[in-house]
Amino acid sequence: MSPTHARITAVDTYDIRFPTSRELDGSDAMNPDPDYSAAYVVLRTDAGDGLEGHGFTFTIGRGNDVQVAAVQSLRHHVIGRDIDRLCADPGTLNRDLVGDSQLRWLGPEKGVMHMAIGAVVNAVWDLAAKRARKPLWQLLADAPPEWLVAQVDFRYIADALSPEEALDLLRTGRKGAAGRAAALRERGFPGYTTSPGWLGYSDEKLTRLARQAVAEGFTQIKLKVGADLADDVRRCRTAREAIGPGIRMAIDANQRWNVGEAVEWTRALAEFDPYWVEEPTSPDDVLGHAAIRAAVAPVKVATGEHVQNRIVFKQLLQAGAIDVLQIDAARVGGVNENLAILLLAAKFGVPVCPHAGGVGLCELVQHLSMFDYVALSGTTEDRVIEYVDHLHEHFIDPVVMRGGHYTAPTAPGFSATMRAESVTEYTYPDGTFWAADLASDKGAAA
């Protein structure tokens, strides 16, 4: 006689916001005053093992309540699901969420609704990894290639990548995986840091943080650009002088430019040897990126943190529009869609350098890069994960940097669980921080 199957009993959501805009942390040419926020979701069960699935999507303040409402609109798909079956096949839930015929109208597969799907799907993967007692990267790296392929939705990408090709890539990627997993545990995965380069920082702070980054072992930094060319020339010169010629320096315009401006601006900064120019224009403009790439070489073109789904990534790759593909753990439809994107990148031979920072994005995306290294692309060459030293203290299992590298997580799960105290303090508008802040003059004026 089989025991009663454990099920998902609740999908709880939280609007969590941090007042980061007050220090200009995270400021760039397009986003001058972000309050880093998370639409946070907790899947609760009646399994009696104390395990929960945690997930979130990242926003930058206003609208986080809209994002939370979108997550709530998916609850009926999740509550009551058998946990064993759910964790054995998150792809089925992924397809059910994407395929909700009424909610699909709000996308399809883009924007607030798609990010909400990502938060829920990622929470399921967190639960699955906790139940398997493995960090997510290891769960993926240990999984049979056939099962991984079954997790991918090939709809709209099969013209560029067939299931058979994906299976070949994963089977090939498996060769030598044990050795790479050992190397990963020993050395970690390379990171680069954006901490010195926020637009709101003084030249003195830029210099100090750039030197500190090199001293800590980072081999690449990134500067925000795109608001004022004279300022950018001065800041790039300042940064290059601080780090010397042997350290890579990327620049990031956060979608500020038209195609022509992107070309002119990047060429004007070329004397400082930028490694890549990131988000030079709209993330939807596939052909624009291709034109920019042709015009600014050898400066590389990178994008992805706002690319809404696997289909646009497919086109960027097909059009030869990017040199560097920047997945984000919480923009697309969760781990399943990121598997598709990692496979597309592997097929086209384009390195994946994830976007991170924000709230918890470093914690999540490290797992995807580590899987990619161990069991798919098989290399860390020209691959780095963005790192920002910010807000990690709010997580139970925060990233650990050592010598400019992300240390491989060992705790079971997706590193997505926030501290209960942080949730209590920063829930908007009733958490202890915001209640006090909104009652004060400063909060009222804001």
Ligand SMILES: [Mg+2]
């Ligand atoms: Mg960026």
